[in-house]
Amino acid sequence: MMNLNNLSKMQSNRLSNWLIISVAVFSFLGLLDAGYLTASHYMAFDPGCTVFGDCDTVLKSQYSKLFGIPVQAFGVVYYLIIFILSIIIIDTGNLKMARNLGWLTILGLAASVYFMFLQTFVIKAYCQYCVASAATSTLLFVLGMSILKNIKRWGN
Numbered sequence: 001m002m003n004l005n006n007l008s009k010m011q012s013n014r015l016s017n018w019l020i021i022s023v024a025v026f027s028f029l030g031l032l033d034a035g036y037l038t039a040s041h042y043m044a045f046d047p048g049c050t051v052f053g054d055c056d057t058v059l060k061s062q063y064s065k066l067f068g069i070p071v072q073a074f075g076v077v078y079y080l081i082i083f084i085l086s087i088i089i090i091d092t093g094n095l096k097m098a099r100n101l102g103w104l105t106i107l108g109l110a111a112s113v114y115f116m117f118l119q120t121f122v123i124k125a126y127c128q129y130c131v132a133s134a135a136t137s138t139l140l141f142v143l144g145m146s147i148l149k150n151i152k153r154w155g156n
């Protein structure tokens with residue numbers, strides 16, 4: 001017979017699995033998005049903007065590079081780190097890594113807020129891939145905060 005403690009632990013495990021798998025999925029989507037833009041930069045092809053039509057304006061603006069590196073390449077690194085951490089957490093259940101992953105999502109949100117600010121108020125143009133990345137980073141932040149909120153319960 002299952003007692004309430006075991007039931008609570010099973011519910012907690014399902015929640016943690018769902019959250020971490022969601023992080024893995026969204027970080028992979030972010031990696032594809034940022035990877036596509038990075039490839040378009042280095043291979044010099046037009047990424048093809050169909051929603052806003054202003055990708056060129058954004059991607060060729062003075063804000064599109066940091067230290068001579070396209071900012072989307074930093075996005076690749078960010079999403080790759082989040083993805084790898086989530087896979088390790090799925091495999092090991094390491095709560096310390098889960099906590100680090102949760103805190104790391106703040107960095108992605110901060111970068112997205114900054115770049116959305118630039119697109120809206122400075123560049124006055126939008127790139128659909130950048131907006132998609134901002135949405136992905138925001139979702140990862142929400143998931144990351146949920147991980148931090150639930151981490152103590154998972155450790156029980």
